[in-house]
Amino acid sequence: QVQLKETGPDLVQLTQTLSITCTVSGFSLTTYNVHWVRQPPGKGLEWMGAMWNGGGTDYNSAFKSRLSISRDTSKSQVFLKMNSLQTEDTAKYFCAAHRYNRDYWGQGVMVTVSS
Amino acid sequence: DIQMTQSPSFLSASVGDRVTINCKASQNINKYLNWYQQKLGEAPKLLIYNTNNLQTGIPSRFSGSGSGTDYTLTISSLQPEDVATYFCLQHSSRRTFGGGTKLELK
Numbered sequence: 276q277v278q279l280k281e282t283g284p285d286l287v288q289l290t291q292t293l294s295i296t297c298t299v300s301g302f303s304l305t306t307y308n309v310h311w312v313r314q315p316p317g318k319g320l321e322w323m324g325a326m327w328n329g330g331g332t333d334y335n336s337a338f339k340s341r342l343s344i345s346r347d348t349s350k351s352q353v354f355l356k357m358n359s360l361q362t363e364d365t366a367k368y369f370c371a372a373h374r375y376n377r378d379y380w381g382q383g384v385m386v387t388v389s390s
Numbered sequence: 391d392i393q394m395t396q397s398p399s400f401l402s403a404s405v406g407d408r409v410t411i412n413c414k415a416s417q418n419i420n421k422y423l424n425w426y427q428q429k430l431g432e433a434p435k436l437l438i439y440n441t442n443n444l445q446t447g448i449p450s451r452f453s454g455s456g457s458g459t460d461y462t463l464t465i466s467s468l469q470p471e472d473v474a475t476y477f478c479l480q481h482s483s484r485r486t487f488g489g490g491t492k493l494e495l496k
């Protein structure tokens with residue numbers, strides 16, 4: 276059974292760094308691509324970046340300078356780290372795994388950036 | 391980066407209506423276009439992949455079409471459970487979501 280679960284802080288201070296962990300089960304990170312997607316309250320979905328199954332990464336150019344995605348395959352975890360947080364970064368952050376038509380999402384973690 | 395323009399942003403329709411939602415890419419995306427349904431408080435759910443392939447378990451009233459830069463999601467006969475927000479996603483080059491279409495019952 277494929278599962279993804281995001282864990283991270285509820286609240287982050289302005290200009291600080293956000294760290295979220297996506298822990299997966301039921302598949303290997305070496306066979307699925309894992310994406311990070313965020314959704315501000317009441318707004319649409321925004322693709323942030325991906326950890327490809329081969330270990331490479333790709334980023335939305337809107338975030339490239341402050342976003343980092345990494346993984347630990349032995350722990351089945353993918354990590355998102357984003358610095359210099361602003362109030363507009365308040366959003367629900369999802370990780371999602373994709374391979375061909377196999378598409379699985381975590382429940383998301385809501386992060387509020389506070390001054 | 392590829393931009394996706396989705397329309398309309400809001401749609402009100404009656405049960406049984408045929409509903410169409412459109413996405414236009416800023417360049418040719420070679421049918422690498424998925425459609426998602428998102429209900430309030432839930433994660434998105436894949437409906438259609440690669441333009442016209444129905445995901446397993448999705449009712450056949452959902453269909454997709456398109457090519458080049460223009461793509462359409464069609465619900466042939468709207469059901470109450472279809473009330474949701476719908477997003478397109480291009481995966482030809484990195485990923486880009488459309489802005490979403492909120493579908494409500496009239």
